[in-house]
Amino acid sequence: MAQVASIRDLELLAMLASNHSFTETAYQAHISQPSVSLAIKRLERQLGKSLVERRRFGAGGIQLTAAGQVAVNHVKQILAELDSMGAAVRETGRTRTWRIGMPPIISSLLAWQSGDQPLPSTLLTGPVSLCTVGSGRLLEQMREHQVDYGTVASVQDRLSIPDVLTVSMVSYPFGLAGSHSALEQLVGGEFSHGLRADDLDDLPESVRFVTLNHEFIHAQAAESLLRRHVPASRIIEVGDVETLKTIAEAGIAFSFITSAGLEGGDGLEFLPFTDPNAPQFNIFLFRDQSRYIAPEEEAGLKAFNDYARCQLSASTPS
Numbered sequence: 001m002a003q004v005a006s007i008r009d010l011e012l013l014a015m016l017a018s019n020h021s022f023t024e025t026a027y028q029a030h031i032s033q034p035s036v037s038l039a040i041k042r043l044e045r046q047l048g049k050s051l052v053e054r055r056r057f058g059a060g061g062i063q064l065t066a067a068g069q070v071a072v073n074h075v076k077q078i079l080a081e082l083d084s085m086g087a088a089v090r091e092t093g094r095t096r097t098w099r100i101g102m103p104p105i106i107s108s109l110l111a112w113q114s115g116d117q118p119l120p121s122t123l124l125t126g127p128v129s130l131c132t133v134g135s136g137r138l139l140e141q142m143r144e145h146q147v148d149y150g151t152v153a154s155v156q157d158r159l160s161i162p163d164v165l166t167v168s169m170v171s172y173p174f175g176l177a178g179s180h181s182a183l184e185q186l187v188g189g190e191f192s193h194g195l196r197a198d199d200l201d202d203l204p205e206s207v208r209f210v211t212l213n214h215e216f217i218h219a220q221a222a223e224s225l226l227r228r229h230v231p232a233s234r235i236i237e238v239g240d241v242e243t244l245k246t247i248a249e250a251g252i253a254f255s256f257i258t259s260a261g262l263e264g265g266d267g268l269e270f271l272p273f274t275d276p277n278a279p280q281f282n283i284f285l286f287r288d289q290s291r292y293i294a295p296e297e298e299a300g301l302k303a304f305n306d307y308a309r310c311q312l313s314a315s316t317p318s
Helices: 007-019 022-029 033-047 066-091 104-114 135-143 180-187 197-202 218-225 241-249 295-314
Strands: 098-101 128-131 149-154 164-178 209-212 235-238 254-258 269-272 280-288
Touching (some): 007 022, 007 033, 007 066, 033 066, 098 135, 104 241, 104 295, 135 149, 164 180, 164 218, 164 241, 180 254, 180 269, 209 218, 235 241, 241 254, 280 295
Parallel strands (some): 098 128, 209 254
Antiparallel strands (some): 149 280, 164 254, 164 269
């Protein structure tokens, strides 16, 4: 079995593979260029294969051989495991604070379905920090690996974030919300067929709309369903769901919202967009696989997942 004597040599190989230059690698690592060259030669001797093609100046820089590419692929995994090990060891004996993503609309949906708390936090080991930002902002936090697990919404049918496991659960339509009389006047009394985005072109200029800002995925859905047909001067942007609904209840504007954000006591009717390719409010469960979870903590994760699956599976999009 090949023996590699120095983790630092592996780090230098990974740097060299990234910037294709002994000089740049030495500068980045704060060592001399000969030291980088010696490190690569050590690895080649220990592994028994040439790892890089050394070209003359101006010939395109350092390139990996086939063996070198295989080695670098393994090196990246090894370095990632070492980083993960350090984080796991540092957490040993500490009280873990769980960061759980729970956007306002999904939180209200789960609480409304259960008539109780939005998640069984008493089953979790350690304190809980709820990230109650909109899904637009939460997706950014997931990409930056700042949350452990939770629920999130996206207009995408599938979510692909490195080292984050996502499971699609249920989808809700976007549409317009307003009082019964206001919507009846808007569509001429016909609610059953819904609304197409092109219908917005025929509405009077006096009709106003209100939507959520970029911290929510409503902003992305509004780009294709609302802003292509309505000038910005007729669109109000707010930063929370309750204000959105209050404006609609007051008759100031029609709310652009997902049906998942409406509850029975809101006093609002909902008119969905029925365009074939209309974006949906797609709800996912997620877990950050790069964040260490000890075996004894798996029960808390399973409790949350079982609870959320049960509640979301029981929900019926309108």
